[in-house]
Amino acid sequence: MAxxxxxxxxxxxxxxxxxxxxxxxxxxxxxxxxSLDVVDEKISAMGKALVxxxxxxxxxxxxxxxxxxxxxxxxxxxxxxxxxxxxxxxxRDNEIRSMFRKLHNSYTDxxxxxxxxPGDCIHSRAFDNMVTSMMMQVC
Amino acid sequence: MExxxxxxxxxxxxxxxxxxxTEQQRYSELFSLCCSPAPExxxxxxxxxxxxxxxxxxxxxxxxxxxLHQITELCGAKRxxxxxxxxxxxxxxxxxxxxxxxxxxxxSIKSELPLPRFMALKNDIxxxxxxxxxxxxxxxxxxxxxxxxxxxxxxxxxxxxxxxKSPPMSPMCSPPASPSNYQRIPLSYGYGKSRSKLEQPxxxxxEARHSTHQQDGPATGNYGSKSALVHSSLSRFLSVExxxxxxxxxxxxxxxxxxxxxxxxxxxxxxxQPDLNSLISGxxxxxxxxxxxLPIPELSHVxxxxxxxCDGALTLPExxxxxxxxxxxxxxxxxxxxxxxxxxPDYLQPASLKPKxxxxxxxxxxxxxxxxxxxxxxxxxxxxTVCEDPTNSEPLILFDVATSIVEPTSVEEMPDKSALTQDxxxxxxxxxxxxxxxxxxxxxxxxxxxLSVKTVVQESNTLKARPRSRSYSSTSIEExxxxxxxPPMPPPRPxxxxxRASSLDLNKIFQQNTQAVKSGWLPPPPALxxxxxxxxxxxxxxxxxxxVAQAKSSYVEFRLKEQTEQVSEIELHPQMNRAPSQTEESSxxxxxxxxxxxxxxxxxxxFRSENQMLENQELTPTSSVTSSLPAVKPHLPAQNRQxxxxxxxxxxxxxxxxxxxxxxxxxxxxxQQQLKEVHKERIALETQLEQLRPVTVL
Numbered sequence: 001m002a003x004x005x006x007x008x009x010x011x012x013x014x015x016x017x018x019x020x021x022x023x024x025x026x027x028x029x030x031x032x033x034x035s036l037d038v039v040d041e042k043i044s045a046m047g048k049a050l051v052x053x054x055x056x057x058x059x060x061x062x063x064x065x066x067x068x069x070x071x072x073x074x075x076x077x078x079x080x081x082x083x084x085x086x087x088x089x090x091x092r093d094n095e096i097r098s099m100f101r102k103l104h105n106s107y108t109d110x111x112x113x114x115x116x117x118p119g120d121c122i123h124s125r126a127f128d129n130m131v132t133s134m135m136m137q138v139c
Numbered sequence: 140m141e142x143x144x145x146x147x148x149x150x151x152x153x154x155x156x157x158x159x160x161t162e163q164q165r166y167s168e169l170f171s172l173c174c175s176p177a178p179e180x181x182x183x184x185x186x187x188x189x190x191x192x193x194x195x196x197x198x199x200x201x202x203x204x205x206x207l208h209q210i211t212e213l214c215g216a217k218r219x220x221x222x223x224x225x226x227x228x229x230x231x232x233x234x235x236x237x238x239x240x241x242x243x244x245x246x247s248i249k250s251e252l253p254l255p256r257f258m259a260l261k262n263d264i265x266x267x268x269x270x271x272x273x274x275x276x277x278x279x280x281x282x283x284x285x286x287x288x289x290x291x292x293x294x295x296x297x298x299x300x301x302x303x304k305s306p307p308m309s310p311m312c313s314p315p316a317s318p319s320n321y322q323r324i325p326l327s328y329g330y331g332k333s334r335s336k337l338e339q340p341x342x343x344x345x346e347a348r349h350s351t352h353q354q355d356g357p358a359t360g361n362y363g364s365k366s367a368l369v370h371s372s373l374s375r376f377l378s379v380e381x382x383x384x385x386x387x388x389x390x391x392x393x394x395x396x397x398x399x400x401x402x403x404x405x406x407x408x409x410x411x412q413p414d415l416n417s418l419i420s421g422x423x424x425x426x427x428x429x430x431x432x433l434p435i436p437e438l439s440h441v442x443x444x445x446x447x448x449c450d451g452a453l454t455l456p457e458x459x460x461x462x463x464x465x466x467x468x469x470x471x472x473x474x475x476x477x478x479x480x481x482x483x484p485d486y487l488q489p490a491s492l493k494p495k496x497x498x499x500x501x502x503x504x505x506x507x508x509x510x511x512x513x514x515x516x517x518x519x520x521x522x523x524t525v526c527e528d529p530t531n532s533e534p535l536i537l538f539d540v541a542t543s544i545v546e547p548t549s550v551e552e553m554p555d556k557s558a559l560t561q562d563x564x565x566x567x568x569x570x571x572x573x574x575x576x577x578x579x580x581x582x583x584x585x586x587x588x589x590l591s592v593k594t595v596v597q598e599s600n601t602l603k604a605r606p607r608s609r610s611y612s613s614t615s616i617e618e619x620x621x622x623x624x625x626p627p628m629p630p631p632r633p634x635x636x637x638x639r640a641s642s643l644d645l646n647k648i649f650q651q652n653t654q655a656v657k658s659g660w661l662p663p664p665p666a667l668x669x670x671x672x673x674x675x676x677x678x679x680x681x682x683x684x685x686x687v688a689q690a691k692s693s694y695v696e697f698r699l700k701e702q703t704e705q706v707s708e709i710e711l712h713p714q715m716n717r718a719p720s721q722t723e724e725s726s727x728x729x730x731x732x733x734x735x736x737x738x739x740x741x742x743x744x745x746f747r748s749e750n751q752m753l754e755n756q757e758l759t760p761t762s763s764v765t766s767s768l769p770a771v772k773p774h775l776p777a778q779n780r781q782x783x784x785x786x787x788x789x790x791x792x793x794x795x796x797x798x799x800x801x802x803x804x805x806x807x808x809x810x811q812q813q814l815k816e817v818h819k820e821r822i823a824l825e826t827q828l829e830q831l832r833p834v835t836v837l
Contacts, residue, residue, distance in 0.1 A: 114421030
């Protein structure tokens with residue numbers, strides 16, 4: 001379903017970014033980058049009081065003509081950004097949430113690997129496979 | 140191909156060799172088997188047949204060497220030194236004749252002979268299938284749709300193996316089967332490489348798959364359709380049955396952990412975590428596996444594969460799987476994308492059950508074990524001897540003996556085991572998938588590495604592996620240590636006046652003394668340098684004064700008095716020891732004492748207040764000395780000087796020791812003082828804390 005999936009570290013650099021189709025990769029990279037501002041805005045808008053209750057799923061960050069961008073942030077300020085095709089109207093919010101949940105679980109599994117140093121790029125094959133499964137549905 | 144070589148063989152040898160169809164097919168199979176890399180017609184890339192497949196094939200016929208020599212002479216020596224198809228065919232015919240008991244003559248091969256039997260490498264399958272030759276042969280040739288896929292996938296790697304099997308199988312096949320066998324040849328032929336012999340003992344399933352695969356193409360035309368259906372079902376059983384055996388006890392399966400490997404892994408687990416039921420934490424495992432010197436991404440992948448529950452820790456089966464993967468990787472096997480079924484924790488969990496499972500299979504397969512086992516062992520030994528082991532130089536183990544028993548029997552007992560296999564179908568399918576994935580491993584690696592993986596298991600290997608792991612530890616423990624979190628720096632110790640470490644460094648002590656003096660401490664006087672001078676007798680007081688002067692020059696004056704006093708006191712001490720024995724010496728000393736006593740008295744009192752122990756000790760001797768002084772006075776110098784010189788050295792030595800003792804004693808007192816102060820501070824803090832702590836405990 002997703003056209004592009006990105007995992008952004010706390011310091012706002014990408015840990016993992018992958019998009020299909022691959023020819024417009026730069027555009028998606030740019031989109032993800034600009035979406036980070038929106039993510040930060042949403043996080044700060046929550047306020048300190050709501051830190052504990054802040055929901056991880058941020059929802060639609062901003063829609064454009066061609067696609068919609070959804071955001072999700074973990075408690076460690078790792079952000080997941082997903083770009084989905086606007087033409088795919090069948091996608092519901094719950095589905096996006098479930099996709100983010102899967103992403104989060106896979107990310108946690110990557111973290112559990114002692115050979116993975118937090119802050120490194122994610123090269124886990126399991127993670128790749130999971131992302132592929134999410135993105136392959138588009139085709 | 141059939142007719143051509145047959146005719147050529149007949150013509151080339153100058154004989155009209157009547158080759159029956161079966162013979163033709165068999166021979167062409169063998170020929171194609173032997174000449175796979177050199178299709179132009181040479182039976183072996185090298186003209187020397189002995190070292191090549193032809194030679195191996197001939198040896199596999201289990202004929203005595205001289206017979207083989209005769210045969211090669213008869214057929215090949217006439218030629219230009221290589222085994223062309225004609226020579227090869229003649230040779231095969233002669234081998235058949237020899238095996239039948241006929242003399243090795245050209246004449247003997249003119250008659251109809253059974254097909255030559257090649258026992259060892261290629262023909263263990265024949266042996267295995269000997270019991271149900273025709274059926275099995277037919278079975279193998281049945282095209283099976285399911286297996287085709289697998290065989291297609293594995294065709295690249297496995298066909299090599301297959302081709303070795305196909306020829307052996309053909310003789311066992313009934314005539315109707317032989318065409319199919321023959322059909323198989325060209326296909327297998329295409330894939331052939333020198334690995335054929337090495338890959339001989341690959342599971343029945345491989346054969347089945349390949350046979351079915353190969354059969355599929357050409358076989359359809361060859362078979363009658365009616366047999367095909369029957370055969371297909373049987374072959375399905377065959378392949379299916381062979382699957383579990385492949386996956387379960389296949390000796391060449393690199394993803395199967397043998398008992399020895401398992402024991403080794405368990406021992407390693409114990410070294411990391413004595414409780415076998417608990418987990419190894421991620422960091423511990425990371426340090427351990429880092430010793431294997433595999434690159435981190437690969438280790439990360441291994442972890443991903445093996446930590447199935449993704450909890451960041453390894454249970455015993457997970458650890459065994461991870462270790463096994465690392466071992467395999469070190470031996471050259473690329474890591475799979477999915478964890479092989481044989482490495483799943485569920486599979487590995489009943490560590491004690493695994494042998495039981497083997498035993499169960501063994502029981503069921505007990506009948507045909509002996510023969511097939513022998514052949515397998517033979518094959519394995521052949522494989523081991525042939526296969527290179529780049530990583531380990533140790534001899535390879537026949538660790539599969541127990542496990543492989545199942546394998547050879549699998550085919551034979553297929554019909555019997557249909558029930559078993561049906562039960563294990565699901566596993567088989569998984570095994571199929573897994574085996575197919577594992578077969579994606581480059582061909583080159585597989586055969587040798589099967590055995591090289593085995594080598595890891597071997598006891599000698601384990602012995603070497605353990606030192607290997609130790610060697611890992613020697614080098615990479617440091618890396619691991621570096622990688623591992625460094626313990627937080629301990630809080631900086633208060634150094635300051637703690638001079639214990641350098642207590643014997645006199646200069647430091649002096650400096651400390653000076654500092655201590657400045658800080659207000661009243662340490663016992665060191666008075667070390669002046670001391671030796673003090674020991675001199677005649678010019679003692681002169682030297683003493685000199686020493687005192689020297690001391691003065693080097694110390695704070697306030698300290699100097701203390702030092703001199705200390706010197707005198709310390710001198711008194713040793714001198715007190717010597718008093719009874721060296722009255723002469725002591726007399727001048729006492730003079731000094733007398734001289735120094737009055738001025739030192741007030742200072743001594745100061746010392747008393749602080750260094751009570753030392754001063755008390757020192758005062759008493761001085762008092763005693765002073766009492767003895769008047770008695771000593773009359774004796775004096777004239778006699779003393781000679782003996783004093785002799786004893787001066789001893790006294791200096793003693794004094795030095797005494798000085799050192801004094802220094803240490805002083806240090807001790809200093810530290811005790813510090814300890815007292817620290818105690819006081821602590822008590823003060825504790826009282827403060829108690830005062831501040833709210834009274835909430837009720």
